[in-house]
Amino acid sequence: MTAVDLGLPQLGGLDLVPTTDEPQKAKDYKSDQEVRWCPGCGDYVVLNAVQSFLPTLGLKRENIVFVSGIGCSSRFPYYMNTYGMHSIHGRAPAIATGLAVSRPDLSVWVVTGDGDALSIGGNHLIHALRRNVNLKILLFNNRIYGLTKGQYSPTSEEGKITKSTPLGSLDHPFNPVSLALGAEASFVGRALDSDRKGLTEVLRQAAAHRGSALVEIYQNCPIFNDGAFDVLKEAGQAEERLIPLVDGEPIRFGSPGPDGLGEYGVVRSGFAGLEVAKVSEVGEDAVIVHDSSHHDPSYAFALSRLSTQDLSHVVTGVFRNVERSTYDDLARRQVAQAKESKTADLQALLRGKDTWTVA
Amino acid sequence: MSTTEGAAKTAVANGTRQTEITKLDRVVIRFAGDSGDGMQLTGDRFTSEAAAFGNDLATQPNFPAEIRAPQGTMAGVSSFQVHFADYDILTPGDRPDVLVAMNPAALKANIKDLPAGGTLIVNTDEFAKRNLAKVGYDADPLEDGSLDSYQVFKVAMATLTIGAVESTGLGKKDAERCKNMFALGLLSWMYHRPTEGTERFLREKFARKPEIAEANVLAFRAGWNYGETTEAFAVTYEVAPAKLAPGTYRQITGNTALAYGIVASAVQSKLPVLLGTYPITPASDILHELSKYKHFGITTFQAEDEIAGIGAALGASYGGALGVTSTSGPGIALKAETIGLGVMTELPLVVIDVQRGGPSTGLPTKTEQADLLQAMYGRNGECPVPVLAPQSPADCFRTALEATKIALTYRTPVLLLSDGAVANGSEPWLVPDIADLPDLTVEFATEPNAPEGGGEGGGGFLPYLRDPETLARPWALPGTPGLQHRIGGLEKADRTGNISYDPDNHDRMVRLRQAKVDGIQVPDVTVDDPSGKAQVLVLGWGSSYGPIGAACRRVRKLGHSVAQVHLRHLNPFPANLGEVLAGYSKVIIPEMNLGQLAMLIRARYLVDAQSYTKVAGLPFKAEELQNVLLDAVKGVHAA
Numbered sequence: 002m003t004a005v006d007l008g009l010p011q012l013g014g015l016d017l018v019p020t021t022d023e024p025q026k027a028k029d030y031k032s033d034q035e036v037r038w039c040p041g042c043g044d045y046v047v048l049n050a051v052q053s054f055l056p057t058l059g060l061k062r063e064n065i066v067f068v069s070g071i072g073c074s075s076r077f078p079y080y081m082n083t084y085g086m087h088s089i090h091g092r093a094p095a096i097a098t099g100l101a102v103s104r105p106d107l108s109v110w111v112v113t114g115d116g117d118a119l120s121i122g123g124n125h126l127i128h129a130l131r132r133n134v135n136l137k138i139l140l141f142n143n144r145i146y147g148l149t150k151g152q153y154s155p156t157s158e159e160g161k162i163t164k165s166t167p168l169g170s171l172d173h174p175f176n177p178v179s180l181a182l183g184a185e186a187s188f189v190g191r192a193l194d195s196d197r198k199g200l201t202e203v204l205r206q207a208a209a210h211r212g213s214a215l216v217e218i219y220q221n222c223p224i225f226n227d228g229a230f231d232v233l234k235e236a237g238q239a240e241e242r243l244i245p246l247v248d249g250e251p252i253r254f255g256s257p258g259p260d261g262l263g264e265y266g267v268v269r270s271g272f273a274g275l276e277v278a279k280v281s282e283v284g285e286d287a288v289i290v291h292d293s294s295h296h297d298p299s300y301a302f303a304l305s306r307l308s309t310q311d312l313s314h315v316v317t318g319v320f321r322n323v324e325r326s327t328y329d330d331l332a333r334r335q336v337a338q339a340k341e342s343k344t345a346d347l348q349a350l351l352r353g354k355d356t357w358t359v360a
Numbered sequence: 361m362s363t364t365e366g367a368a369k370t371a372v373a374n375g376t377r378q379t380e381i382t383k384l385d386r387v388v389i390r391f392a393g394d395s396g397d398g399m400q401l402t403g404d405r406f407t408s409e410a411a412a413f414g415n416d417l418a419t420q421p422n423f424p425a426e427i428r429a430p431q432g433t434m435a436g437v438s439s440f441q442v443h444f445a446d447y448d449i450l451t452p453g454d455r456p457d458v459l460v461a462m463n464p465a466a467l468k469a470n471i472k473d474l475p476a477g478g479t480l481i482v483n484t485d486e487f488a489k490r491n492l493a494k495v496g497y498d499a500d501p502l503e504d505g506s507l508d509s510y511q512v513f514k515v516a517m518a519t520l521t522i523g524a525v526e527s528t529g530l531g532k533k534d535a536e537r538c539k540n541m542f543a544l545g546l547l548s549w550m551y552h553r554p555t556e557g558t559e560r561f562l563r564e565k566f567a568r569k570p571e572i573a574e575a576n577v578l579a580f581r582a583g584w585n586y587g588e589t590t591e592a593f594a595v596t597y598e599v600a601p602a603k604l605a606p607g608t609y610r611q612i613t614g615n616t617a618l619a620y621g622i623v624a625s626a627v628q629s630k631l632p633v634l635l636g637t638y639p640i641t642p643a644s645d646i647l648h649e650l651s652k653y654k655h656f657g658i659t660t661f662q663a664e665d666e667i668a669g670i671g672a673a674l675g676a677s678y679g680g681a682l683g684v685t686s687t688s689g690p691g692i693a694l695k696a697e698t699i700g701l702g703v704m705t706e707l708p709l710v711v712i713d714v715q716r717g718g719p720s721t722g723l724p725t726k727t728e729q730a731d732l733l734q735a736m737y738g739r740n741g742e743c744p745v746p747v748l749a750p751q752s753p754a755d756c757f758r759t760a761l762e763a764t765k766i767a768l769t770y771r772t773p774v775l776l777l778s779d780g781a782v783a784n785g786s787e788p789w790l791v792p793d794i795a796d797l798p799d800l801t802v803e804f805a806t807e808p809n810a811p812e813g814g815g816e817g818g819g820g821f822l823p824y825l826r827d828p829e830t831l832a833r834p835w836a837l838p839g840t841p842g843l844q845h846r847i848g849g850l851e852k853a854d855r856t857g858n859i860s861y862d863p864d865n866h867d868r869m870v871r872l873r874q875a876k877v878d879g880i881q882v883p884d885v886t887v888d889d890p891s892g893k894a895q896v897l898v899l900g901w902g903s904s905y906g907p908i909g910a911a912c913r914r915v916r917k918l919g920h921s922v923a924q925v926h927l928r929h930l931n932p933f934p935a936n937l938g939e940v941l942a943g944y945s946k947v948i949i950p951e952m953n954l955g956q957l958a959m960l961i962r963a964r965y966l967v968d969a970q971s972y973t974k975v976a977g978l979p980f981k982a983e984e985l986q987n988v989l990l991d992a993v994k995g996v997h998a999a
């Protein structure tokens with residue numbers, strides 16, 4: 002494929018992907034394959050949200066590729082009328098890296114789950130994020146192994162009783178957002194499967210971002226871990242627990258206080274941390290104004306630590322969105338520059354410097 | 361010196377004093393020292409001098425896996441053997457005629473290989489009591505008469521080197537480090553080698569440290585002058601240029617030839633190449649080499665692990681590049697699952713395995729041929745892949761091109777089995793004319809391929825509709841309008857490529873994938889049997905070509921007939937192989953494993969092939985194979 006000339010890093014996430022003027026609808030993105038998730042699975046909601054969102058990008062459908070690993074959510078590519086590869090367990094970020102490096106004209110999406118991305122594929126995930134490859138990674142987190150029928154996962158809460166842990170699981174779970182930020186991911190967001198608006202907004206920003214974007218999506222598995230996120234969806238509970246991030250606005254949540262904003266706010270705590278406080282006690286000025294472009298990842302990391310295993314607090318939205326050179330752009334630039342500065346003379350290469358002739 | 365033809369002696373005035381010149385047809389020199397002594401560089405330089413002079417040559421480095429094993433110990437001994445001749449030779453030589461030992465450990469580790477009467481050149485400076493004790497010498501072997509059967513030259517190389525480089529003002533330690541160039545200078549004098557190349561090389565290598573460059577050149581010259589001026593060496597030797605086929609030659613190692621084969625593949629296919637790989641001995645040099653050729657459209661991706669390396673390569677192939685991965689030893693085990701995905705998705709992929717001693721971490725720097733069955737079968741399910749093996753360092757070039765051609769034509773992962781001996785060994789290479797290289801261009805799918813009208817996929821795209829001749833499926837790249845489709849590791853329905861759990865479909869697909877690989881067109885084997893009367897056939901594959909060929913020559917020289925067949929294609933086997941094997945009363949298969957090819961041959965052709973196996977981490981010696989073949993030939997006659 003011909004590489005497109007690179008300007009770094011001012012490019013937007015999709016600047017090298019061909020667009021179309023033909024209007025698209027969600028149904029243009031539905032493949033002819035019957036969707037085979039269990040009834041009520043959160044994956045349906047996410048699939049619908051993605052299929053409704055993609056037309057807004059105005060890209061040529063054939064230039065969109067979904068690459069997945071193994072697990073329930075990894076069936077995703079089969080249901081998308083785009084190009085797609087349902088690959089092997091945990092390796093989707095690696096395969097997608099090779100694709101993204103060789104094809105700047107593609108919008109490459111990775112669909113993965115908590116087991117796929119954080120257990121067997123943990124290594125590939127952190128390295129893709131560290132390199133900042135131009136991939137959009139949708140991590141469906143249902144806190145359970147669905148496809149293998151109900152074992153605990155690396156995001157399951159401690160003490161979880163499952164088929165493989167009848168006395169309770171012993172491992173401490175990953176917080177995927179913290180993990181991604183630890184790998185210095187340039188874009189990290191989180192959304193709930195049921196929150197179409199919030200999810201779409203995070204997807205929109207992820208698509209526009211040049212580099213790796215990790216989007217954790219809390220997804221309900223009604224078969225093996227039903228209601229795992231119900232406390233985040235029930236009126237009366239949700240607003241006390243969910244901490245939505247909006248750039249440029251003070252981080253406030255909870256039932257509205259006298260100023261019409263949430264009664265709680267996020268404020269500085271200790272050496273470099275953040276904590277939740279009652280705005281009425283700390284005052285409006287103490288509340289942090291969210292800035293996802295803050296370059297030091299410790300801010301976003303501190304935000305991610307407000308989320309707890311028991312979901313008593315969960316932060317959603319875009320934690321971090323910063324510009325950093327992407328691996329694939331740099332790799333292509335090296336090749337392009339080498340091509341400009343040297344002629345590719347195969348005969349001269351094969352001959353080398355020290356030859357002798359036999360007559 | 362080992363020369364079968366008589367050595368011609370002449371006395372000539374050689375510079376300032378009279379030395380006798382003995383003409384030889386071939387010589388094997390082994391440089392041995394501590395890992396830190398620069399023996400690989402010394403051997404490399406001597407080889408380049410021999411190449412520049414026009415000798416045929418073959419080399420064999422042998423070094424420990426540790427980067428710096430404790431100094432002066434047996435574990436730290438590193439050696440480089442070079443065989444050069446005035447005719448075409450096949451191996452780096454069984455045993456050295458000349459051993460250069462830089463310390464007691466090098467002497468102890470190598471002396472058993474030096475035949476009686478051989479030449480031993482020792483750096484005496486290292487033979488202090490402490491160093492002797494380190495390797496278990498109770499008495500100084502230079503003094504106790506134990507070396508009396510050799511022609512021993514004792515040279516205080518370190519002292520002489522330090523003296524020679526004094527003018528550069530280098531400290532003693534840095535000065536002493538140049539002693540390998542002193543040894544090279546001395547040997548260069550003994551064998552009338554050209555020296556300009558080495559001096560130029562040293563000045564380029566140390567361009568940023570001129571005083572080091574100067575010291576090395578001075579040490580090199582001091583070694584030369586030592587031979588010239590001292591009375592110690594009465595004889596010098598000449599090995600005339602070899603009468604090889606006409607053309608332009610260069611010296612090349614297997615790993616470099618393999619890398620060039622990939623570069624040529626990029627040019628001939630007009631595809632970008634993505635090498636996804638992870639550093640591992642002895643395959644890393646392929647990565648190092650290819651990382652220099654970005655201007656040929658080659659991207660090298662040093663992945664986080666072996667799996668990511670091959671994964672990225674497969675992802676690139678999916679996008680329309682030529683995906684290549686390289687590894688060795690345990691790395692090939694880690695790649696197995698992705699090779700399976702490549703077989704299922706039927707995408708081109710070149711998998712290079714530079715075999716080394718196993719199992720597990722095994723012997724990273726030693727050679728072996730024990731990955732053949734893994735290459736053939738080491739995946740879950742029925743998962744056939746074509747397998748090829750180069751027979752010598754230079755042959756890696758052609759084998760890489762062939763592997764690429766198969767991968768692109770048949771849309772399949774291909775396994776290329778090199779090994780440590782081929783990878784690090786070197787030989788002269790007749791530089792090919794690029795006009796003679798094969799055309800590797802491919803056609804991507806651009807249009808719907810389903811038959812018009814009703815029925816399956818009517819007028820649409822069937823990603824698993826096969827080419828009737830090759831059984832390859834279309835390669836439809838993301839970005840091609842109208843051909844959107846999904847592939848993956850789940851069983852595919854024939855033609856549509858949709859997920860299918862249908863029993864009959866699975867049976868059909870398993871057989872189709874097998875038939876595709878079985879149907880790959882590979883050239884017939886040619887039999888080398890000059891007398892046409894042989895009853896014994898020796899069958900080999902990979903790097904044992906050299907020693908097997910040399911053993912055949914020896915057996916024939918003794919008046920016996922033996923036929924040789926060497927396989928480049930291990931899957932599928934050449935079509936005429938069964939017929940050829942059936943024509944001999946005895947088939948011998950030497951391998952550096954416990955009989956893996958023999959097992960395949962016996963199973964496939966019901967031939968009572970006999971295995972000769974050795975798994976010592978070193979290539980076969982021509983002499984041992986000569987004995988094996990002589991026994992076989994005599995056995996046939998006795999029966």
Ligand code: SF4
Binds near residue numbers: 039044
């Ligand atoms: S097992 Fe759970 S995650 Fe998997 S498809 Fe069924 S509901 Fe969805």
